[in-house]
Amino acid sequence: MNAPGTPLLSVENLTVRYRLGRSMSGRAKTFTAVKDVSFTIGAGRTLGLVGESGSGKSSIGRAVLRLSPISQGRIVFDGQDIDAFGRRTPLSFHRDVQVVFQDPLSSLNPRQTIADTLGQALTRHRPLSRAERDRETGEALDRVGLAPHHADRYPHELSGGQRQRVAIARALATRPRLIVCDEPVSALDVSTQSQVINLLQELQRDLGVSYLFIAHDLEVVRHMSDEIAVLSLGELVESGPAAQVYDSPAHPYTRTLLASTLIADPARQAARTAQRRALRAESTAAAAAAGGGAQKHP
Ligand SMILES: Nc1ncnc2c1ncn2[C@@H]1O[C@H](COP(=O)(O)OP(=O)(O)OP(=O)(O)O)[C@@H](O)[C@H]1O
Ligand SMILES: [Mg+2]
Numbered sequence: 001m002n003a004p005g006t007p008l009l010s011v012e013n014l015t016v017r018y019r020l021g022r023s024m025s026g027r028a029k030t031f032t033a034v035k036d037v038s039f040t041i042g043a044g045r046t047l048g049l050v051g052e053s054g055s056g057k058s059s060i061g062r063a064v065l066r067l068s069p070i071s072q073g074r075i076v077f078d079g080q081d082i083d084a085f086g087r088r089t090p091l092s093f094h095r096d097v098q099v100v101f102q103d104p105l106s107s108l109n110p111r112q113t114i115a116d117t118l119g120q121a122l123t124r125h126r127p128l129s130r131a132e133r134d135r136e137t138g139e140a141l142d143r144v145g146l147a148p149h150h151a152d153r154y155p156h157e158l159s160g161g162q163r164q165r166v167a168i169a170r171a172l173a174t175r176p177r178l179i180v181c182d183e184p185v186s187a188l189d190v191s192t193q194s195q196v197i198n199l200l201q202e203l204q205r206d207l208g209v210s211y212l213f214i215a216h217d218l219e220v221v222r223h224m225s226d227e228i229a230v231l232s233l234g235e236l237v238e239s240g241p242a243a244q245v246y247d248s249p250a251h252p253y254t255r256t257l258l259a260s261t262l263i264a265d266p267a268r269q270a271a272r273t274a275q276r277r278a279l280r281a282e283s284t285a286a287a288a289a290a291g292g293g294a295q296k297h298p
Contacts (some may be wrong), residue, residue: 006079007040009064013073014038016059016234033059035234036073039227041178044204046211048225048242050218050257056234057214058274061180062214065099079180086167096123098171102183104163108155114141114166115151121173140169145199158226161192167200178210185220194278197224218258222246230254 016034023029041047049057062068064075066082066089075082077097085093101107110116113190118137122128128136128218129276138148144165155163164184171179181200185193197220203209215221221228222242228241249255 007049008043008045008078009041009212010039010071010076011039011064012076014060014063014070014075015072016056017029017071018069023047025040032071033234034063034231037159037229037231037234037236038073039229039236039239041179041210041212043210044208045226046204046213046224048221048228049141049214049231050216050221050228051231053216054229057216057231058182059234061099061182061212061214062232063121064178064180065097066093068087082155083103095174095181096177098174098176098178099180099182100164100167100171100184102168102186104160105155108163108170110155113152114146114158115153117166118169118173125174140173143172143203144169145195159192160188161196164188164196165199168196168203169288170207171205172207175207176209178212180212180214182214183216184213186215186217190274191278194218194282198282200224218246219279230257261280 014034014037017030018030020029020031037056037060039047049060051057059068064077064082066085070083076117077093082093082238112120115134115137117138117232119133122136122140123133137151137243141148141150145166146162146169150158150162150166152264155166158166168184184200185196188196200211201224204211211224213221213224215224225242227240228245230237230245232253237253238245238249245254246258
């Protein structure tokens with residue numbers, strides 16, 4: 001357990017450098033995707049990571065998952081330097097840190113039913129009897145708002161939003177403390193986006209999980225995040241509480257990023273207003289449901 005006040009995740013002066021083979025002269029070529037980036041995420045909190053395409057967002061998310069090289073700096077999870085694990089990632093880390101990607105169709109096994117996918121995730125770190133496994137699979141589906149009959153479906157037989165709910169249920173199966181969400185709603189239409197976002201928030205309230213939430217949609221990030229970190233060309237240009245970064249951005253790049261979302265195109269502007277309304281309506285409904293004693297996840 002963490003000492004009070006200690007962040008769950010601490011990214012300290014992280015540099016991610018990729019090897020690109022060798023030049024003609026035989027020297028190793030590298031590309032620096034992330035340079036000297038620092039931020040922390042507290043337990044039960046959300047940090048939103050924004051920045052243009054190629055700015056290094058996924059590289060940071062992957063470094064936290066031990067999938068990208070930590071070339072310089074440190075990543076400390078729950079007091080442990082994750083680079084010090086060496087080649088073998090401890091099971092406890094796999095359990096504690098999970099991921100939800102943008103495209104659930106490519107991250108779910110097309111030949112497995114939803115029950116098999118969730119059952120496998122549930123039993124990976126804990127021995128469960130057949131009956132316990134079936135019961136927990138049912139609970140996992142219910143927790144993300146899916147019906148029992150979805151258990152026997154294959155991923156291609158579900159909608160995009162339903163598939164993403166399965167991916168979230170699978171991530172939750174190990175009872176993680178941190179989930180790296182890399183553009184989890186970018187592939188969904190606006191109304192489905194707000195449902196999935198609100199599901200993530202509800203799960204956070206109930207389970208106390210933390211999110212590293214990566215997205216290029218600033219409206220979605222603002223709705224989700226306690227803190228925001230703004231990346232440009234691999235470097236952190238600004239970070240702080242969400243309201244502060246949005247309402248009084250200190251860096252010109254952040255202002256440009258924000259301005260580019262206040263688009264001149266009336267159709268996109270209308271879509272954005274609809275999205276904002278949908279997000280608000282969903283949260284109000286969720287809050288009402290929680291207040292009304294309809295607590296689904298004791
Ligand atoms: N395995 C790799 N080898 C070499 N370069 C890479 C590798 N992965 C990413 N890069 C480069 O690192 C930079 C950052 O990529 P990254 O995927 O982290 O960006 P991103 O902010 O997630 O972008 P997007 O919004 O498009 O997903 C890009 O220039 C990319 O080409
Ligand atoms: Mg990315």
